[in-house]
């Protein structure tokens with residue numbers, strides 16, 4: 119009988135369950151996708167040097183993802199409980215035994231958990247097959263032909279982790295339900311948890327909060343002095359700092375705003391009171407979200423920073439895209455088809471241990487190399503157009519360094535620049551060093567690949583990444599930095615999705631007890647638009663506060679990467695924009711869902 | 725006292741349920757007027773359609789057929805914002821379960837209808853103080869609704885209903901959740917407001933004591949007005965007796 123009642127309860131709130139369910143499915147799907155990519159042997163074997171570092175990062179990411187999944191399930195679960203507690207309260211009032219109710223909620227949580235994890239893994243397989251391989255192809259440019267979307271260890275890890283989390287969640291729900299008095303269940307959180315102004319303690323909290331944040335930021339800025347201790351130190355200080363700041367400043371702000379004229383207009387006072395009503399319940403999640411937000415945004419920013427680094431790496435690594443020795447007519451024809459900036463060939467002769475070049479040829483067309491000035495400017499974070507410096511024959515005679523970089527890989531011959539007449543005397547076949555530079559390596563990638571294939575058909579695979587010039591640098595950069603970029607992107611989006619859902623579930627959990635307030639306002643004659651505006655302002659505040667603090671965290675957090683990245687702050691707006699757009703989407707969805715729960719339906723039906 | 729009708733309801737019908745579904749006719753043609761300054765009660769058995777009628781009169785629901793005019797305005801043709809504005813400006817409400825917003829202080833609750841019309845804060849304050857004095861709630865204005873008694877809550881709710889100087893005050897069993905002494909207090913207060921400020925009141929009630937404060941009582945039976953009782957020149961005690969007698973006869977007749 120009770121079972122049947124419980125089922126009717128679910129049916130009547132099908133839409134809310136659907137939201138919850140979708141959130142859980144997405145969470146487990148993302149987790150699976152990450153695990154499948156991170157632990158797929160094909161993927162790890164396929165890649166060379168860069169990936170061993172990446173596989174460490176993948177593991178690190180996997181730990182972070184587990185932690186955030188835990189937080190996420192916790193919030194999703196409290197949303198579930200908030201939907202059910204009224205029904206269960208009524209059952210208990212009617213005399214149902216607490217143990218029986220406990221068993222019901224445990225079963226319910228487990229069934230939802232198991233179903234959503236299984237569906238999540240299936241969705242995850244599909245996602246990995248489509249989105250995952252697309253991401254790998256477009257960012258990592260690796261060959262994914264032998265990559266499997268269905269990866270048994272990843273399936274097991276995901277299922278086991280999620281089931282364990284749900285068992286824990288189920289027991290937490292059961293405990294909460296049995297321990298809460300029936301009246302508490304029936305009334306939900308309508309018990310006010312009103313903020314009171316305690317100036318002294320609040321002042322101390324603000325000072326302490328800012329102090330802790332300052333310590334955290336300082337540690338990140340002086341990362342080198344603190345070494346490995348800096349990360350846990352920064353995390354702890356920033357977490358507590360954020361919490362204290364929210365606790366004190368938020369309350370203060372609301373109380374101050376309530377005293378203004380603005381508060382007396384329309385239902386502004388109500389909006390403020392809504393915010394201040396459950397303020398204590400929100401400070402914890404707001405602090406958490408601001409940290410997660412920072413982690414997510416940081417991951418994307420750093421990831422994209424690494425991605426950008428690929429370009430710098432490529433542009434800055436050499437004056438030419440490729441150096442070819444004695445290219446055939448067919449190869450030259452292909453080069454001519456490219457969008458080149460520079461094309462030049464120099465005569466050379468090789469003895470056993472020396473390569474000779476003609477001085478006059480360099481006087482006529484000087485050799486180019488990346489200018490030191492440019493490198494300096496870049497590392498200061500200034501955006502500068504790449505510039506080159508020229509080497510004529512005399513300069514090269516003094517310092518042939520730039521020519522060394524253009525020698526065939528593995529060659530340990532000395533380079534000598536000699537006059538035309540001396541060159542003629544050398545007893546060796548006359549050869550050609552053929553150099554060219556394309557305008558954009560990334561755009562010409564396919565054609566460049568084909569050139570290597572035509573020039574060295576036998577050992578193309580190995581030569582490809584060792585051939586002198588910027589192209590090989592680009593390929594190596596892709597592996598290392600592309601891996602980081604991919605990770606950053608993936609983790610960032612996954613974090614954002616989960617943290618925004620946490621906030622969403624927290625807000626929606628409250629919606630059920632807010633419902634009657636909006637009904638009252640409707641009866642008092644508040645226009646629908648006014649109600650809508652109040653709702654969107656309230657939720658906007660709850661989203662904006664952790665977002666702003668999170669952005670500040672990231673701006674300081676990037677100091678950590680100053681040693682790893684040439685210019686961590688350059689082009690920072692792009693990941694920020696991507697992130698804010700996604701975050702806004704979540705905000706809009708939350709507003710819509712909240713409205714659909716609390717706004718009274720228009721009952722006209724003539 | 726002039727005889728202009730503040731509320732005039734004509735042949736109101738209400739059918740619940742969409743076409744094609746199982747339908748139920750809750751109101752089967754109700755016609756009546758409430759004149760300026762009148763204190764009218766609506767009584768009837770449970771399920772007879774009292775709340776349905778009140779919801780229609782207060783624009784919370786729409787009749788399937790018929791028209792309602794309040795203060796000369798046809799409320800059944802109002803739409804969207806006009807409905808909300810009408811509710812905010814023209815009518816006051818008192819509910820059985822108070823419907824105070826527990827996240828606002830009592831005085832903020834009372835101020836809400838005026839804030840909605842963007843009345844300046846400086847103007848709101850004296851009005852609240854005046855009403856509070858009249859309803860003897862001055863001491864609890866800065867408290868929150870969960871910190872005061874049921875009787876006090878209902879006075880706060882009454883103050884909120886009266887603050888925008890509505891054309892008419894509606895109540896759906898306003899004394900339903902109160903003990904007898906709070907009930908008497910509230911009714912005395914409503915009576916005073918009705919007499920002194922000439923605010924018409926239309927109140928649904930189950931309770932003969934509450935009903936005895938009215939000047940006229942409409943009995944609803946099966947979605948129709950079954951009987952009308954007038955106080956005329958009787959004292960409240962006499963009227964109370966008459967209501968009890970009539971209620972007995974009325975219910976006896978219903979039981980047949």
Ligand SMILES: Nc1ncnc2c1ncn2[C@@H]1O[C@H](COP(=O)(O)OP(=O)(O)OP(=O)(O)O)[C@@H](O)[C@H]1O
Pocket residue numbers: 740741748750768769770771772773774775776777
């Ligand atoms: N939304 C609805 N849908 C269908 N039927 C309804 C709906 N609301 C009320 N009814 C029916 O209309 C009839 C009148 O209901 P109403 O709530 O007006 O009664 P009432 O006189 O206020 O009763 P009570 O004294 O118990 O409050 C009842 O039979 C009820 O079942």
Ligand SMILES: [Mg+2]
Pocket residue numbers: 774775776
């Ligand atoms: Mg009723």
